[in-house]
Amino acid sequence: MNPTITAFQRSPDGGRGLARDTRIRWALEEIGQPYDVRLVSFDQMKQPAHLALHPFGQIPTYQDGDLVLFETGAIVLHLAQTRPGLLPPGTHPARVATWVFAALNTVEPPIIEREAAILMESDTAWHAQRLPMLNDRIRARLSALSARLDGRPWLEGAFSAGDLMMISVLQRLRSSGLLQEYPALAAYVARGEARPAYQRAFAAQWAINGAPE
Amino acid sequence: MNPTITAFQRSPDGGRGLARDTRIRWALEEIGQPYDVRLVSFDQMKQPAHLALHPFGQIPTYQDGDLVLFETGAIVLHLAQTRPGLLPPGTHPARVATWVFAALNTVEPPIIEREAAILMESDTAWHAQRLPMLNDRIRARLSALSARLDGRPWLEGAFSAGDLMMISVLQRLRSSGLLQEYPALAAYVARGEARPAYQRAFAAQWAINGAPE
Numbered sequence: 001m002n003p004t005i006t007a008f009q010r011s012p013d014g015g016r017g018l019a020r021d022t023r024i025r026w027a028l029e030e031i032g033q034p035y036d037v038r039l040v041s042f043d044q045m046k047q048p049a050h051l052a053l054h055p056f057g058q059i060p061t062y063q064d065g066d067l068v069l070f071e072t073g074a075i076v077l078h079l080a081q082t083r084p085g086l087l088p089p090g091t092h093p094a095r096v097a098t099w100v101f102a103a104l105n106t107v108e109p110p111i112i113e114r115e116a117a118i119l120m121e122s123d124t125a126w127h128a129q130r131l132p133m134l135n136d137r138i139r140a141r142l143s144a145l146s147a148r149l150d151g152r153p154w155l156e157g158a159f160s161a162g163d164l165m166m167i168s169v170l171q172r173l174r175s176s177g178l179l180q181e182y183p184a185l186a187a188y189v190a191r192g193e194a195r196p197a198y199q200r201a202f203a204a205q206w207a208i209n210g211a212p213e
Numbered sequence: 214m215n216p217t218i219t220a221f222q223r224s225p226d227g228g229r230g231l232a233r234d235t236r237i238r239w240a241l242e243e244i245g246q247p248y249d250v251r252l253v254s255f256d257q258m259k260q261p262a263h264l265a266l267h268p269f270g271q272i273p274t275y276q277d278g279d280l281v282l283f284e285t286g287a288i289v290l291h292l293a294q295t296r297p298g299l300l301p302p303g304t305h306p307a308r309v310a311t312w313v314f315a316a317l318n319t320v321e322p323p324i325i326e327r328e329a330a331i332l333m334e335s336d337t338a339w340h341a342q343r344l345p346m347l348n349d350r351i352r353a354r355l356s357a358l359s360a361r362l363d364g365r366p367w368l369e370g371a372f373s374a375g376d377l378m379m380i381s382v383l384q385r386l387r388s389s390g391l392l393q394e395y396p397a398l399a400a401y402v403a404r405g406e407a408r409p410a411y412q413r414a415f416a417a418q419w420a421i422n423g424a425p426e
Contacts, residue, residue: 055361056319056354069307071314078307094282094291101284104318106269113326120346126339133333141269148268 002036003028003064005075006053007208009039015210016174017202020072021060023168025204027076027161029197031083039208073104073165080161088158099155099162107145108169110137115172138178146182153191167192215249216241216277218288219266220421222252228423229387230415233285234273236381238417240289240374242410244298252421286317286378293374301371312368312375320358321382323350328385351391359395366404380405 005028007021021037028035044050045057053061054070062069062078069075077097080086087093114134121127145166149155154163170189173179179186192198218241220234234250241248257263258270266274267283275282275291282288290310293299300306327347334340358379362368367376383402386392392399405411 051357051360056315056357058319067305067307069311071311071318073314073318074307074311077310092280094280094287097290098282098284098287101286101317102269104314105284105286106271109322109325112322121343124339124342126337126343129337130334130339144264144269147264 001065002034003062004036004038005063006038006040006050006059006061007205008059009041009044009208011205011209013209015206015208017205018172019059019205019209022201022205023072023165024060024062024075024079025201026164026168026198027079027086029200030159030164030195031079031085033079033083037204037208073100076100076161076165086159086161086164088156088160091156091158091160095156096160096162099160100165103162103165103169107141107166108172110134110141111169111172114138114176135176135178138173138176139181142178142182142185146184149184149188151184153188159192159195163188163192214278215247216275217249217251218276219251219253219263219272219274220418221272222254222257222421224418224422226422228419228421230418231385232272232418232422235414235418236285236378237273237275237288237292238414239377239381239411240292240299242413243372243377243408244292244296246292246296250417250421286313289313289374289378299372299374299377301369301373304369304371304373308369309373309375312373313378316375316378316382320354320379321385323347323354324382324385327351327389348389348391351386351389352394355391355395355398359397362397362401364397366401372405372408376401376405 005021005024008019011019013019040050040059045059051057053063053068058070060072060075062075069078077100080096081093087096117127117130117134121130154160155166156162167189170179170185179189218234218237221232224232226232253263253272258272264270266276266281271283273285273288275288282291289299290313293309300309330340330343330347334343367373368379369375380402383392383398392402
């Protein structure tokens with residue numbers, strides 16, 4: 001039986017591929033693991049049946065027989081260990097994990113904070129003053145990451161789960177204009193998006209979220 | 214040779230144990246792995262020698278022979294896999310990883326956002342209006358976590374790396390009063406802090422950060 005993931009019945013991003021199930025789909029495509037998808041509504045996400053899988057009432061979840069996982073980072077690392085494709089030979093798996101955590105814990109938080117400010121505080125008196133501060137916190141991370149890439153195509157030798165997660169995080173900046181300030185990072189994201197596995201993952205979520213009703 | 218971690222030469226928290234090296238020390242103590250510590254100043258953290266270990270210029274780092282790791286979550290998961298003590302027998306390692314990610318990616322971000330607001334925006338016109346919003350975002354996470362614990366002593370059977378990380382995250386709320394609104398979580402944190410391995414880790418960082426100069 002295929003593993004089953006959950007995804008939004010209708011993603012708030014309208015098919016731009018920024019919902020976190022796209023990250024899991026991409027990982028599954030990279031390792032060549034077929035999967036099933038169960039769509040959940042916002043209402044269902046807060047019901048006991050879904051909370052039993054994901055205590056914080058979010059998507060995605062991952063079920064494979066008795067094993068139930070949530071948290072995108074944990075699911076991607078687990079998939080990286082089940083089949084070849086996301087842990088390059090010759091690279092220590094803990095180095096790959098380091099980059100997965102760096103993407104989620106060091107690079108993504110200021111990006112999410114910026115999104116939350118735009119979503120929830122746009123009509124406040126303080127938003128216009130706060131936004132430049134938030135942008136500068138993001139720039140500090142992008143600058144360090146760009147320096148670390150330093151001409152390398154990927155973070156650790158060949159493409160890994162760390163790149164998958166880092167690129168997925170950076171994609172959230174597309175509409176901000178911030179990514180374009182760092183051409184090496186924009187090119188890095190483009191390299192990830194050109195991968196056939198990413199293309200398949202994007203198309204699969206687009207079929208649900210992007211196609212007209 | 215023992216592995217070497219880096220820590221603040223003088224932690225901004227004055228020895229309360231909230232700097233992230235305490236999490237690594239605790240993990241090392243749980244698995245009974247002796248370690249060496251190299252202290253770095255804020256200036257050294259931004260120099261090339263340290264950036265080669267940690268591209269984002271932070272602590273802690275972990276070095277064991279040729280292996281260099283950064284990101285607390287990755288280091289703790291790596292330690293969990295090297296010696297018994299943080300992956301309870303009978304629990305799938307990916308479940309433990311799920312809780313490490315949940316602590317760092319779902320529970321900690323709104324806590325850090327609150328700390329950043331207090332540190333950087335206390336003197337702004339908007340701070341008094343924004344703080345209640347931030348507190349409510351934290352409460353949503355605490356409420357879900359408390360429901361999930363539901364009388365269990367630990368998140369997955371016996372004590373694991375997931376508990377170590379979740380408790381370390383919740384400790385940051387001590388001065389906020391928010392943790393006390395959830396007695397099950399306050400008791401959970403106290404259970405973690407009562408562990409001899411935590412006591413040793415706390416004492417080791419206190420000797421550097423808390424003792425009078």
